[in-house]
Amino acid sequence: RWDEALASQASDWAERCEYRRPGRDRSGYRLNANLYLAKDHVYGNRSVHRMVNKAIEAWWRSKERYDFSSHCGRACSYVQMIQARTDRIGCGMSLCQNVLAGNLVVEYASMLVCYYYPGENLLNTYPYVRGTSCSRCPSGMDCRDRLCRIPGAEIVPADLYPGNFRTRPQAIREYRDKLTREEEVALTDSHNKMREGNRLGTSLRWDPFLQRWAEWIIHCEVDYPGPNSTYTNFVRLDQGTDVYNVVSKWSEEGYNTNLRMEHGCRTPPGESRCNHFTNLLGQSLTTMGCAARDCGEGTRQLVCLYDNMAERPSRRRATSTRVDPFAIRRRPDPRPRPRRYDPRIDGPRSYETRVEGRRYDPRTETRYDMELRRANEEAERRRLYEERRRAEEQRRLYEERKKAEEEQRRREYEERKRAEEEQRRREYEERKRAEKEQRRREYEARWVNEARWRDQGRA
Numbered sequence: 045r046w047d048e049a050l051a052s053q054a055s056d057w058a059e060r061c062e063y064r065r066p067g068r069d070r071s072g073y074r075l076n077a078n079l080y081l082a083k084d085h086v087y088g089n090r091s092v093h094r095m096v097n098k099a100i101e102a103w104w105r106s107k108e109r110y111d112f113s114s115h116c117g118r119a120c121s122y123v124q125m126i127q128a129r130t131d132r133i134g135c136g137m138s139l140c141q142n143v144l145a146g147n148l149v150v151e152y153a154s155m156l157v158c159y160y161y162p163g164e165n166l167l168n169t170y171p172y173v174r175g176t177s178c179s180r181c182p183s184g185m186d187c188r189d190r191l192c193r194i195p196g197a198e199i200v201p202a203d204l205y206p207g208n209f210r211t212r213p214q215a216i217r218e219y220r221d222k223l224t225r226e227e228e229v230a231l232t233d234s235h236n237k238m239r240e241g242n243r244l245g246t247s248l249r250w251d252p253f254l255q256r257w258a259e260w261i262i263h264c265e266v267d268y269p270g271p272n273s274t275y276t277n278f279v280r281l282d283q284g285t286d287v288y289n290v291v292s293k294w295s296e297e298g299y300n301t302n303l304r305m306e307h308g309c310r311t312p313p314g315e316s317r318c319n320h321f322t323n324l325l326g327q328s329l330t331t332m333g334c335a336a337r338d339c340g341e342g343t344r345q346l347v348c349l350y351d352n353m354a355e356r357p358s359r360r361r362a363t364s365t366r367v368d369p370f371a372i373r374r375r376p377d378p379r380p381r382p383r384r385y386d387p388r389i390d391g392p393r394s395y396e397t398r399v400e401g402r403r404y405d406p407r408t409e410t411r412y413d414m415e416l417r418r419a420n421e422e423a424e425r426r427r428l429y430e431e432r433r434r435a436e437e438q439r440r441l442y443e444e445r446k447k448a449e450e451e452q453r454r455r456e457y458e459e460r461k462r463a464e465e466e467q468r469r470r471e472y473e474e475r476k477r478a479e480k481e482q483r484r485r486e487y488e489a490r491w492v493n494e495a496r497w498r499d500q501g502r503a
Contacts, residue, residue: 050134050159058138058157063145076163078103078121084289085139086154091282099156116166124160128172132161221338227287231334234288242325254333254349262347264339269310274351275323278307281344294320316429328352
């Protein structure tokens with residue numbers, strides 16, 4: 045049964061942000077607890093529901109390591125869930141900036157704590173007595189689903205989960221539509237930290253032009269890509285979730301571009317497959333812009349665009365005024381127009397040397413320069429594709445080698461265990477055979493002595 049007092053104590057313990065089990069409650073009674081730690085802060089009913097299900101599955105999976113005994117071993121979470129004498133439970137959740145787990149410190153995590161009462165010593169007590177289910181139910185209880193229950197009692201209140209689930213007050217957030225200035229700064233910082241962690245020297249900066257593009261294409265039902273030169277990421281969040289947490293979730297995708305995603309990614313034409321993580325790690329990227337939109341039902345759509353401003357088609361410098369990206373038109377430039385490139389006077393030169401030292405201006409670009417620029421861009425895209433392909437091939441070979449080593453170690457371990465078992469069996473049989481032979485000799489000697497004594501008595 046759900047116990048509000050246990051839930052209150054579990055919430056208090058979770059707010060301490062220490063990943064360790066408590067000993068006894070406020071009254072001195074033994075309390076057993078199960079703990080679960082989730083990366084990032086978890087908001088919203090659906091996210092909390094998923095976290096609780098993952099916690100229960102993780103605790104239940106330890107069943108594989110439990111062999112019915114008085115010591116819980118490495119399956120204490122599972123043993124606690126099946127204790128026959130435990131009849132009350134209460135859980136609480138906390139959002140922690142830092143969680144102390146032994147000698148480690150985990151940043152931005154959600155901690156779930158469940159208390160069970162009465163608590164039993166899991167190190168020297170069997171969780172239940174083997175036999176027929178419900179054969180030892182206390183008087184006044186009946187059997188439902190092979191468990192002893194009080195007739196008419198409500199096991200879990202109908203209004204408890206998830207609306208009344210005990211969490212810290214910080215878990216309640218207002219519903220938002222567009223990105224705030226603080227969220228824009230947090231998104232930029234989280235992207236740059238992720239790129240620095242992967243040893244990418246160039247940092248991304250927020251671009252109002254890409255932001256307006258993202259606001260133009262964002263849609264709750266369809267994932268519309270950005271301009272042809274941009275990389276695009278789409279994601280659906282729960283209302284109240286910090287947007288910067290999505291970057292760390294994208295890092296969990298790694299370099300696997302074959303994932304099935306409800307809201308995925310887009311690359312420029314001619315690029316290879318992608319995922320969210322590979323898009324934000326592009327080596328040539330210099331700018332980014334994102335937009336958000338409230339999609340109802342407690343969800344929020346987020347779209348992020350990335351590109352290289354130097355390789356972007358010419359446009360008027362973006363301003364803070366909200367302008368339709370498709371309505372941007374070129375205005376006369378008051379500066380003197382530079383002389384057009386003449387190969388008879390200037391000699392042959394590449395696209396890189398032409399734009400070096402000054403801003404790129406497409407009005408001075410000849411057909412030869414345009415073809416050379418496109419060839420260089422295609423060569424750069426091909427080079428990046430080959431690098432990614434080689435990295436994926438090396439990673440695949442490493443995983444195969446690691447799997448083969450693990451399989452070899454497993455076979456060696458099984459053979460060693462089998463040899464030890466066979467050796468112990470032979471030693472046991474030899475010992476039993478020697479003991480039996482010794483008893484037989486002693487019995488024969490005793491029988492001969494008794495026969496001799498009988499013969500002497502008759503004489």
